[in-house]
């Protein structure tokens with residue numbers, strides 16, 4: 011007899027890249043009995059029904075959350091508070107509420123006040139994604155071999171944290187836990203500021219009057235192309251990330267700006283050793299990332315086997 015699913019009823023709110031990937035992975039892994047999906051966009055709800063990646067497509071978040079053992083909010087972080095306000099009173103006793111937001115402090119601030127004492131809020135963040143969005147962009151293998159960070163709010167939540175961790179592991183992820191504050195600093199460095207740099211360099215190139223748009227497109231088969239991939243990431247998602255992780259991002263940007271000024275000086279004064287030493291250190295970092303098998307920002311898995319690469 012097959013093992014019983016980890017959760018009888020799971021509700022996913024927001025069926026974009028991440029929500030639809032969870033739906034696909036959870037069903038493929040036999041982790042849920044009934045999967046209920048809802049999105050505020052009627053076109054997304056219709057597409058989810060067409061794709062057949064949920065058992066039930068609900069009309070409202072409150073309706074989706076009712077009776078669910080696990081509810082995962084997969085909207086942009088700026089919408090998480092309003093969703094929690096809508097579903098909080100409808101959560102069933104013993105339910106686990108979670109999210110996938112790229113920022114944790116602001117999400118906890120906005121969601122936690124709406125969680126009743128008989129449910130447990132376990133914030134989460136999968137470190138996996140692509141530059142694409144929407145329900146067609148998702149795929150079941152997205153989380154395989156990737157980290158899922160849980161930021162538990164109380165030691166009393168340990169058994170629910172373990173259950174949610176098992177759910178992420180069932181989707182192929184490796185689970186780690188850290189504090190909300192530490193999370194926001196770490197991901198400001200390794201994800202948020204790198205995205206800001208990509209948005210900035212692509213914007214600068216597009217604005218340079220002496221380089222035509224045609225040349226930017228024609229000669230971008232270089233490092234610049236990698237920046238354009240990142241800089242094509244969803245504008246709503248990333249606007250919300252920067253508005254909601256302001257302090258950590260500004261802290262890291264301050265350090266980044268100082269280091270950039272030092273590089274500017276080294277170039278101006280011909281300090282080749284300073285440049286060489288930095289580039290040697292950064293090359294070693296890249297090599298250790300590759301050795302640990304974390305070198306693909308957007309894992310291909312089966313996705314590219316069926317869909318031709320866009321770039």
Ligand SMILES: NC(=O)c1ccc[n+]([C@@H]2O[C@H](COP(=O)([O-])OP(=O)(O)OC[C@H]3O[C@@H](n4cnc5c(N)ncnc54)[C@H](O)[C@@H]3O)[C@@H](O)[C@H]2O)c1
Pocket residue numbers: 023024025026027028029048049050051054071084085086087089092093110111112113135136137138139140141142143144145244247251
């Ligand atoms: N894209 C990534 O690489 C990535 C990786 C890890 C975590 N995240 C986080 O996951 C979340 C979702 O990102 P995504 O890339 O799946 O975005 P997406 O744009 O692909 O999907 C978001 C979905 O949420 C829906 N939505 C928005 N407001 C809503 C509301 N109030 N109620 C119900 N549905 C609503 C939208 O209609 C959309 O379908 C974000 O919080 C993001 O920070 C993204």
Ligand SMILES: O=C(O)C(=O)C[C@]1(C(=O)O)C=C[C@@H](O)C=C1
Pocket residue numbers: 111112136137138139140141200201202240307308
């Ligand atoms: O691969 C990409 O396109 C991503 O940017 C994924 C990425 C990241 O920065 O690593 C982006 C945001 C998330 O919160 C987690 C993962």
